[in-house]
Amino acid sequence: xxxxxxxxxxxxxxxxxxxxxxxxxxxxxxxxxxxxxxxxxxxxxxxxxxxxxxxxxxxxxxxxxxxxxxxxxxxxxxxxxxxxxxxxxxxxxxxxxxxxxxxxxxxxxxxxxxxxxxxxxxxxxxxxxxxxxxxxxxxxxxxxxxxxxxxxxxxxxxxxxxxxxxxxxxxxxxxxxxxxxxxxxxxxxxxxxxxxxxxxxxxxxxxxxxxxxxxxxxxxxxxxxxxxxxxxxxxxxxxxxxxxxxxxxxxxxxxxxxxxxxxxxxxxxxxxxxxxxxxxxxxxxxxxxxxxxxxxxxxxxxxxxxxxxxxxxxxxxxxxxxxxxxxxxxxxxxxxxxxxxxxxxxxxxxxxxxxxxxxxxxxxxxxxxxxxxxxxxxxxxxxxxxxxxxxxxxxxxxxxx
Ligand SMILES: O=P(O)(O)O[C@H]1O[C@H](CO)[C@@H](O)[C@H]1O
Ligand SMILES: [Mn+2]
Ligand SMILES: [Mn+2]
Numbered sequence: 001x002x003x004x005x006x007x008x009x010x011x012x013x014x015x016x017x018x019x020x021x022x023x024x025x026x027x028x029x030x031x032x033x034x035x036x037x038x039x040x041x042x043x044x045x046x047x048x049x050x051x052x053x054x055x056x057x058x059x060x061x062x063x064x065x066x067x068x069x070x071x072x073x074x075x076x077x078x079x080x081x082x083x084x085x086x087x088x089x090x091x092x093x094x095x096x097x098x099x100x101x102x103x104x105x106x107x108x109x110x111x112x113x114x115x116x117x118x119x120x121x122x123x124x125x126x127x128x129x130x131x132x133x134x135x136x137x138x139x140x141x142x143x144x145x146x147x148x149x150x151x152x153x154x155x156x157x158x159x160x161x162x163x164x165x166x167x168x169x170x171x172x173x174x175x176x177x178x179x180x181x182x183x184x185x186x187x188x189x190x191x192x193x194x195x196x197x198x199x200x201x202x203x204x205x206x207x208x209x210x211x212x213x214x215x216x217x218x219x220x221x222x223x224x225x226x227x228x229x230x231x232x233x234x235x236x237x238x239x240x241x242x243x244x245x246x247x248x249x250x251x252x253x254x255x256x257x258x259x260x261x262x263x264x265x266x267x268x269x270x271x272x273x274x275x276x277x278x279x280x281x282x283x284x285x286x287x288x289x290x291x292x293x294x295x296x297x298x299x300x301x302x303x304x305x306x307x308x309x310x311x312x313x314x315x316x317x318x319x320x321x322x323x324x325x326x327x328x329x330x331x332x333x334x335x336x337x338x339x340x341x342x343x344x345x346x347x348x349x350x351x352x353x354x355x356x357x358x359x360x361x362x363x364x365x366x367x368x369x370x371x372x373x374x375x376x377x378x379x380x381x382x383x384x385x386x387x388x389x390x391x392x393x394x395x396x397x398x399x400x401x
Pocket of ligand 2: 097100302
């Protein structure tokens with residue numbers, strides 16, 4: 001008996017009841033990608049034609065979309081055959097990665113994060129002064145809201161010439177630092193991130209993110225897999241904490257350990273990209289002890305395609321993930337529970353480059369019959385269900401389905 005939670009980062013399915021408060025009314029990551037595919041607007045070298053997700057549809061993705069928005073996205077019709085499906089809206093106010101993951105694990109965020117204003121410079125002058133003094137920097141570049149790939153194209157060469165790191169933010173509660181892996185150095189980048197982390201605690205900033213990149217010039221800069229997130233710890237007892245206190249085996253895949261500030265994150269397996277992360281998931285599952293929990297994050301949907309507003313890439317990534325699912329399903333035991341979900345949306349057809357407030361799918365594979373999941377308020381029901389499956393005490397939030 002084991003429990004697996006797979007988070008497809010940013011794979012929202014529309015219909016968040018409070019989307020208008022975020023300027024996201026109508027945003028629908030899966031729905032809009034499926035529409036673009038059906039209309040022939042997502043044909044490229046990586047893929048063509050209507051969106052094909054037969055395994056996710058068999059797990060109930062199309063039906064979950066119908067619950068969230070009232071309609072099945074084109075190409076995703078089909079009954080759920082392999083499990084129960086549902087959708088959930090988020091309680092936490094932030095539409096960011098930690099808020100979504102912590103809420104899944106039973107800890108909605110009860111406070112407002114600190115954010116930086118949408119103006120340049122966006123960071124408080126005394127913060128940057130302290131950072132430069134403590135880190136021995138002569139200054140920073142950026143100091144604005146930006147897309148991470150665009151800002152390294154803009155400032156990367158100047159960064160290489162001057163040694164000043166590129167600092168930027170987004171609609172999330174983040175302080176991101178981009179620097180060249182070779183000329184600036186990875187260790188030095190992590191070191192200044194830790195200094196920034198301490199300085200940003202009083203401002204209630206959720207994450208400092210190291211964004212290393214390589215390349216000789218603006219045309220070939222490429223971000224590397226050495227990204228690190230320096231998160232504040234979750235503000236309550238998560239299902240990971242409960243599993244760890246009970247001595248359970250825990251395997252985390254990808255950036256889950258960073259998201260939970262390395263608290264009760266067990267053995268962590270990483271991989272560069274969704275396919276490597278899927279390999280790591282299979283490997284982690286093979287070694288997962290009975291009664292254990294595997295918690296995985298698949299980041300490419302969000303970072304490579306959602307934020308880049310790349311519909312073709314996003315559709316291809318969904319299809320590639322779907323393609324791998326049978327490998328996982330055949331490795332499950334009849335006593336296991338698998339839940340596939342998401343942490344927020346990042347509609348690649350939406351304006352800007354930020355996340356979108358959306359509901360998330362809940363696709364649960366289990367041979368034990370259970371009642372329909374339906375529309376849930378709060379992602380915490382996901383963790384509550386996994387905890388109950390494992391016979392763990394319930395976290396403070398969430399009701400099992
Ligand atoms: O544009 P990039 O650097 O990918 O940044 C994105 O990644 C950050 C963390 O997930 C978000 O805050 C978003 O802005
Ligand atoms: Mn995310
Ligand atoms: Mn993101």
